[in-house]
Amino acid sequence: MSEPAELYDAILTGNAKKAEEITKAALEAKADPSQLVQKYMIPAMDEVGRRFECNEYFVPELLIAARAMKTAMELITPHLAAAGTEPTGRVIIGTVQGDLHDIGKNLVASMLEGGGFQVVDLGVDVPAEKFVEAIKEEKKGAILGLSALLTTTMTMMKNVISALEQAGVRQKAKVMVGGAPITQQYADEIGADGYSDNASGAVAVARKLIASID
Ligand code: B12
Known part of the structure; x- marks a missing residue:
């Protein structure tokens, strides 16, 4: 069973399939969707940026990390939207x-x-x-x-x-x-x-x- 913390590595290494599995499991286990984003996903993209800056990662690695991030975000987004609230603007x-x-x-x-x-x-x-x-x-x-x-x-x-x-x-x-x-x-x-x-x-x-x- 994958732990939510493994989402960080899945995104960092551009493993979209793993990112999808972990996110699905975490959401089913009622993990807080915004915590998944703030604690694991954004820090993973920050680290991707750092590696790009010091020439450890190149554009292909950026692309596959971004794809893994997107895959996880697509699952999370519906959970972030508040159900049935009046539009604020x-x-x-x-x-x-x-x-x-x-x-x-x-x-x-x-x-x-x-x-x-x-x-x-x-x-x-x-x-x-x-x-x-x-x-x-x-x-x-x-x-x-x-x-x-x-x-x-x-x-x-x-x-x-x-x-x-x-x-x-x-x-x-x-x-x-x-x-x-x-x-x-x-x-x-x-x-x-x-x-x-x-x-x-x-x-x-x-x-x-x-x-x-x-
Ligand atoms: C992923 C990535 C890519 C992916 C983008 C995929 C995608 N679908 O978005 C790809 C591979 C396509 C890419 C391409 C390029 N990239 Co790029 N990329 C990144 C990377 C690693 C992460 C960006 C990211 O998604 N961060 C995670 C998100 C969550 O953070 P964020 O975008 O900052 O957003 C947060 C806040 O800024 C804020 N925010 C964002 N938007 C808004 C809007 C509003 C209204 C508000 C209020 C707040 C807000 O809230 C967000 C959530 O917290 C950054 C490095 C970095 N650390 O930023 C480089 C980076 C931005 N890229 C860079 C470069 C150089 C490029 C390329 C020119 C590379 C190349 N040689 O081809 C091309 C340019 C393509 C183009 N024309 O746009 C440089 C930019 C350098 C500079 N000073 O201009 C960076 C900084 C990397 C680096 N350190 O050198 N890249």
């Missing part, structure tokens, strides 16, 4: 143009759903205009969640905010930003309305922002 989320990283964004989306938000996920490599169109379609205002994992793509966040301004819909969107290279200072610099460096913090920020939408 709407969040449109996506990874900015040029950036294909979506594990953190997906995690934030799942936690927001778990926190009662309706989430519209625009996916990865999303051009600024697509975010603007999505905001235009909102009857009332909404939160816009932008994710970026690369120092070369984080500048796109500023472009999205400028595009919202140019389209005259900046006041309809509360912009929340995040991703490994993003800091509170950067969020302030580009005029974002909120920032968090983790998924549960993102829910707290979203709750605050939604209260300020009129």
